[in-house]
Amino acid sequence: METYDALLASITPDSGETRTILDPATGTVVGQAPVHSIEDLEKAVAAAQAAQPAWAGLGHDARSAALLKAADAVERSAEELARLLSREQGKPLNGPNARFEVGACAAWLRAAATLPLEPETVVDDGETYAELHYRPIGVVGAIGPWNWPMMITIWQIAPALRMGNAVVVKPSEYTPLSVLALVHVLNQEVPEGLLTVVSGGPEVGARLAEHPAIGKIMFTGSTATGQAIIRSSADTVKRLTLELGGNDAGIVLPDADPAAIAEGLFWGSFINTGQTCAALKRLYVHDDIYDAVCDELTKVAAAMPMGVGLEESNVLGPLQNRQQFEVVARLVEAARGSGARVLLGGNPDADQAGFFYPATLVADINNNNPLVTEEQFGPALPIIRYSTVDEAVEMANGLDAGLGASVWSADVTEARKVAARLDAGTVWINKHGAVDPRVPFGGAKQSGYGLEFGVEGLKALGVPQVING
Structure with missing residues (x-):
């Protein structure tokens, strides 16, 4: 050694x-x-x-x-x-x-x-x-x-x-x-x-x-x-x-428990500070539990320490390079300017050394917003409302990307039915991005x-x- x-x-x-x-x-x-x-x-x-x-x-x-x-x-x-x-x-x-x-x-x-x-x-x-x-x-x-x-x-x-x-x-x-x-x-x-x-x-x-x-x-x-x-x-x-590239969708069905899934949703999206091809990059939540999911996810995200990687307490770090920092900042500001609601984050400290962008959650955002349609590859998650499962599936399948996706539900059988309708190489149930060396992994579409x-x-x-x- x-x-x-x-x-x-x-x-x-x-x-x-x-x-x-x-x-x-x-x-x-x-x-x-x-x-x-x-x-x-x-x-x-x-x-x-x-x-x-x-x-x-x-x-x-x-x-x-x-x-x-x-x-x-x-x-x-x-x-x-x-x-x-x-x-x-x-x-x-x-x-x-x-x-x-x-x-x-x-x-x-x-x-x-x-x-x-x-x-x-x-x-x-x-x-x-x-x-x-x-x-x-x-x-x-x-x-x-x-x-x-x-x-x-x-x-x-x-x-x-x-x-x-x-x-x-x-x-x-x-x-x-x-x-x-x-x-x-x-x-x-x-x-x-x-x-x-x-x-x-x-x-x-x-x-x-x-x-x-x-x-x-x-x-x-x-x-x-x-x-x-x-x-x-x-x-x-x-x-x-x-x-x-991926722009993975997650669909939260109306029977899901917001508190039970919040930490899984967070790490599915923010693992490696969002810099993961198969991270959860756009989240579709049913009207019935939309506000509750937003609240629980905000609690989890707000408690995650971000800072220099060699400091043992931190679990989120900087974006790796300035170019990626600027991509995330541009997309979040465009979302804010469109009237979307920033629940957490969105205001990087200009005086802080390094390419730190805070964990950011954006609610009440249109499905056609660039933060949804472009792969942000960073710590900013758009949360989109839906009313019917058919609507959620259509939006999830609406982009050219098809690396991964996920379905979140208390009913695994129902979740698997929805998963079978998604155009993605891997669809996870009640988790996102979990890879296993024994399980084949690859993308669909572009x-x-x-x-x-x-x-x-x-x-x-x-x-x-x-x-x-």
Whole structure:
């Protein structure tokens, strides 16, 4: 186990161009990140190509054993990784934040290592015998976001390595240190050259997406960037898994208990200070309990401490960057200007250091308001009234996004009936955004395509091959 200072030193370049990374909570320097070039990317791809055949040849059992050791390595350095993540991304150590994220990295590594994937007999009728196998793709490109930089990188890396692939990782320019440190820890347990981080700008990501030696791209991020990846990957017919923007709806049915669901609603929306693709971003509440839900949710939100992530008492942190802060501020002010009622928040402290935007609840807002129709990706939740379930379903399905959704009710059977009518890749009942490494996860409509997690996620990192005869 390395100390925090040793871990940071291990990823600090001795030479070459660097970029200064600042803490979004305090503005202080976290560290120096390398600025890798196209030439660095080419070297990483060549090393991955060289390392991949031997790794694939080890077979599932040996690869799984290495991933389990990698999970142990993550746990040995868990506190150091969490501190770095908190300083770079801004999320607090406690709550469903930095320590939670590092713990999830170990959990997903173990799940990818231990999920069974046996050849499937598809026909055996005495005349025809056919088996379905999954072979490695080769080299996988993993392009990750800044909101959950470690965890989402593991979502990409773990199944790719389990299936016998090498991986070249391109982290967000906002949070490269977290990913560099995580991969440094993982590389203690996997062969040299198999797993590399290329910390460059947009041109590096574009080259990765079009590179002829990359067999698949896994990407989590905006729909616009996903569309660009689709276009740039077309000439080489790459396989793609795209987890794109979400604007998840939650529907509270009239039989729900406002006090009982308030905390679940809060964390479904405000986890990671709202900076989560599958967070609850627009809440539809029946007229009969609308005021009660607003009151109970306000009580919960008002009690949640926000501040610098390294302070143990905090559970909400800053927005990660100024651009996102300005998006949230613009949308809330537009809602206020339209006549919507701000129940809580909405007035950031101009004298406070860092990109802190207070937890904000906006009631009596029109469904066509930009705070509802645009993904805010921050701590501001619009709460929309509805009179009939048909009206709520129509509004929930009215946008191009379809990553997740949720239904809240005392009657689970009725909630499931409503869930079946929603256009989303995952619909949760009486919770929102809870992911599980055993359960497939992916988007509908313009929220992307392809599945992650579970056996289906493993299969997505392989090339299906039928052996017939």
